Amino acid sequence: xxxxxxxxxxxxxxxxxxxxxxxxxxxxxxxxxxxxxxxxxxxxxxxxxxxxxxxxxxxxxxxxxxxxxxxxxxxxxxxxxxxxxxxxxxxxxxxxxxxxxxxxxxxxxxxxxxxxxxxxxxxxxxxxxxxxxxxxxxxxxxxxxxxxxxxxxxxxxxxxxxxxxxxxxxxxxxxxxxxxxxxxxxxxxxxxxxxxxxxxxxxxxxxxxxxxxxxxxxxxxxxxxxxxxxxxxxxxxxxxxxxxxxxxxx
Numbered sequence: 243x244x245x246x247x248x249x250x251x252x253x254x255x256x257x258x259x260x261x262x263x264x265x266x267x268x269x270x271x272x273x274x275x276x277x278x279x280x281x282x283x284x285x286x287x288x289x290x291x292x293x294x295x296x297x298x299x300x301x302x303x304x305x306x307x308x309x310x311x312x313x314x315x316x317x318x319x320x321x322x323x324x325x326x327x328x329x330x331x332x333x334x335x336x337x338x339x340x341x342x343x344x345x346x347x348x349x350x351x352x353x354x355x356x357x358x359x360x361x362x363x364x365x366x367x368x369x370x371x372x373x374x375x376x377x378x379x380x381x382x383x384x385x386x387x388x389x390x391x392x393x394x395x396x397x398x399x400x401x402x403x404x405x406x407x408x409x410x411x412x413x414x415x416x417x418x419x420x421x422x423x424x425x426x427x428x429x430x431x432x433x434x435x436x437x438x439x440x441x442x443x444x445x446x447x448x449x450x451x452x453x454x455x456x457x458x459x460x461x462x463x464x465x466x467x468x469x470x471x472x473x474x475x476x477x478x479x480x481x482x483x484x485x486x487x488x489x490x491x492x
Contacts, residue, residue: 320338394411461476
């Protein structure tokens, strides 16, 4: 596995390199860079590595600027001391977002995630055709991660939600992927016995409901598993239908 690291803090670079070597001595760090300028120049003269580590704050600006000059189609793990850039990170091939100081356990999970996501996947080509044609009978989602394709079965989905006009799928194992469907399309595709649209922003799988609480205006607040850091409250107009759905009424 060939890795490129973009990091302008010497101590952080040393720690990351040391942890990577401990996790897998076969990992090859082919280079480390500390600025937008040096990174853009590097990509102009070198082939893409297998995996990239991006610090967000570099000496000459935000590493997101790099994407204006370079088309990066490989998985990226972002490293930063700040958590407010997570959404931006997942718009540019991010497979994980690690907060500094990086813990070895978190880094191991991120590397394993890379290995799982780049593992060749066998899938039904008829289902692939269905996805590409927009067939509403789709039972699997074909997701592109860099140059890798991943298939997620509909029933592996815990919930769908939208944020900043992007639709995300979250699996029962807590993995999150952006997908090219609107909630309106997903609502039509989903098995109504298992999935319910609780408001304009969320469609949930009944298996993902952990706890429910009474809320204002006869609404219901839901705790999801895997956890979600956004409020998941059934809208007023959907609450009567939601309660019927819970008990299996049509």
